[in-house]
Amino acid sequence: MTVTGTESSLVDDLLDGKHRALARVITKIENRSPGYRDIVSALHTHTGTADVIGITGSPGAGKSTLVDKLAKSYRDRGETVGVIAVDPSSPYTGGAVLGDRIRMASNVGDMDVFFRSMSARGTLGGLSTATADAVKALDAFGKDKVIIETVGAGQNEVDIVKTADTVCVLVQPGSGDDVQMLKAGILEIGDVFVVNKADMDGAERTVAELEEMIHMRENPAAGLDTGHHGPVDEEEMAEVALDEQDEEAWDPRVVETVATDATGVDELLDTLGEHAEWLHETGRIDERARTRYAEEIRQLVRADTAGLLEEVIEARGGIEALADRVLARETDPYTVADELVEPVRECVDEELER
Amino acid sequence: MSTQERETGRQIRCLIAKVGLDGHDRGAHVISRAFRDAGFEVIYSGLHRAPDEIVQAAVQEDVDVLGISILSGAHNTLVPKIVDGLKEYDAFEDTLILVGGIIPDDDREELLEMGVGAVFGPGTPMEETIEFVRENVHDRE
Numbered sequence: 001m002t003v004t005g006t007e008s009s010l011v012d013d014l015l016d017g018k019h020r021a022l023a024r025v026i027t028k029i030e031n032r033s034p035g036y037r038d039i040v041s042a043l044h045t046h047t048g049t050a051d052v053i054g055i056t057g058s059p060g061a062g063k064s065t066l067v068d069k070l071a072k073s074y075r076d077r078g079e080t081v082g083v084i085a086v087d088p089s090s091p092y093t094g095g096a097v098l099g100d101r102i103r104m105a106s107n108v109g110d111m112d113v114f115f116r117s118m119s120a121r122g123t124l125g126g127l128s129t130a131t132a133d134a135v136k137a138l139d140a141f142g143k144d145k146v147i148i149e150t151v152g153a154g155q156n157e158v159d160i161v162k163t164a165d166t167v168c169v170l171v172q173p174g175s176g177d178d179v180q181m182l183k184a185g186i187l188e189i190g191d192v193f194v195v196n197k198a199d200m201d202g203a204e205r206t207v208a209e210l211e212e213m214i215h216m217r218e219n220p221a222a223g224l225d226t227g228h229h230g231p232v233d234e235e236e237m238a239e240v241a242l243d244e245q246d247e248e249a250w251d252p253r254v255v256e257t258v259a260t261d262a263t264g265v266d267e268l269l270d271t272l273g274e275h276a277e278w279l280h281e282t283g284r285i286d287e288r289a290r291t292r293y294a295e296e297i298r299q300l301v302r303a304d305t306a307g308l309l310e311e312v313i314e315a316r317g318g319i320e321a322l323a324d325r326v327l328a329r330e331t332d333p334y335t336v337a338d339e340l341v342e343p344v345r346e347c348v349d350e351e352l353e354r
Numbered sequence: 355m356s357t358q359e360r361e362t363g364r365q366i367r368c369l370i371a372k373v374g375l376d377g378h379d380r381g382a383h384v385i386s387r388a389f390r391d392a393g394f395e396v397i398y399s400g401l402h403r404a405p406d407e408i409v410q411a412a413v414q415e416d417v418d419v420l421g422i423s424i425l426s427g428a429h430n431t432l433v434p435k436i437v438d439g440l441k442e443y444d445a446f447e448d449t450l451i452l453v454g455g456i457i458p459d460d461d462r463e464e465l466l467e468m469g470v471g472a473v474f475g476p477g478t479p480m481e482e483t484i485e486f487v488r489e490n491v492h493d494r495e
Contacts, residue, residue, distance in 0.1 A: 019413055019414065019443060020413060020443050020444050020445055023413055023414055023415070023416035024416055026416065027367075027416040030365070031364060031365065089395070090390070090391075090393075093390070093391055093392070093393040094365065094393045095389070095390035095391055095392060095393045095394055095395065095396070096390060096395045096396065097386055097387070097390050097396045097397075097398060098395060098396065098397045098398075099397075099398055101397055101398075101399065101400075101411060101415075102398065102399065102400035108404070108406075108407050108410070109404070109406045109407060109410060111410060114414055115411075115414055116414055116415060117395075117397050117415060119365075119395050121365065
């Protein structure tokens, strides 16, 4: 795609490192403003250098405070940081209070930490697309690290963190028994688990439960190693298996932190670094990116075809008129859907020469 | 927010800022909540922010509206610093600045001349403030 006029100068300004342009580009992405697609297209070639870290966890687990300290530590190591914090919005009014910024106290006045709040924006859908596009903007801007922070409460949030290279799940001590951990879907996507507020009672138990859960997930037999020495050939086999595992699989880690006083943050940073290294060494980084791009293309195509079909619905008198006919028993939903999709199907048949 | 508004994707974004030393943010909370219920996206700064921090937040969050709540009487020193900061990042032109709190009449004129869109004193009905934002938010597209 080619960019023209305002879009083009916005892209140039963003690549030049102007914060205002970066902020404006993210707004356009959020609003799906005319021209936003051209901008994201133009930025794409400039992306791919940032390490993208997704952080999720239940409300009150300390995500924002930890993100603040992470950003600070990255800055101390001379790296620049972009943060996107996603908060829910009201499905009724569309309004939202985006409160995570309050906890970014360690990075005050440091423009090299670019913090941006995003809301879920209810019916617009495709929040994960908007977030992924915002990540691209920060990546193209030249941020070394991009952190996506979101409340882990449902599928939507899981989708968002999937746009990250490394997914970090925050758990606070005493957040339930071990069955609770087995239930939670977000636990399946973590590369690194952080037990924050590790100075609280029950932290040790939570760590132990997480370790157990991880080993059960990895391999039903892996957690059963009792440490006893077996016959030689078995030991050798175990070593071979271990070597293979080292090369191939990532064993999720459990890290303890106390975000309020930055305890454990350096260890977490190192662990995140190790995961990034593993991604590059094993080529998983490309594998993950390929999966992401495939999903992104699918989402865009779905959204675009849905848009085309909306036009067809409008041309046939609007969705309400159609529903009225179904209500009056003149027709039924399946027949209506068939009729609406018919023109699209014809085009597809023609395109595929069937 | 109507479906129409939602489909066009335009969402009014506001930063509610507490700047300086005053520690009373009940009013800021009330306005944040009212704005949220009006369908705006509200970012609250938290207490005791320096003008620099407010500028940083307003620029990064690309807000349409910056509401500054001041009860301490320090508006004459703090507001100009914020205005200058916004100008530095080319963000002054399209940010609607509102000041709320205890502002003596004599100072109001000065703030308005400086580029503040409106000054709302205690007891201003919430609807009036929301309506003002809807009508005066800068067109960006």
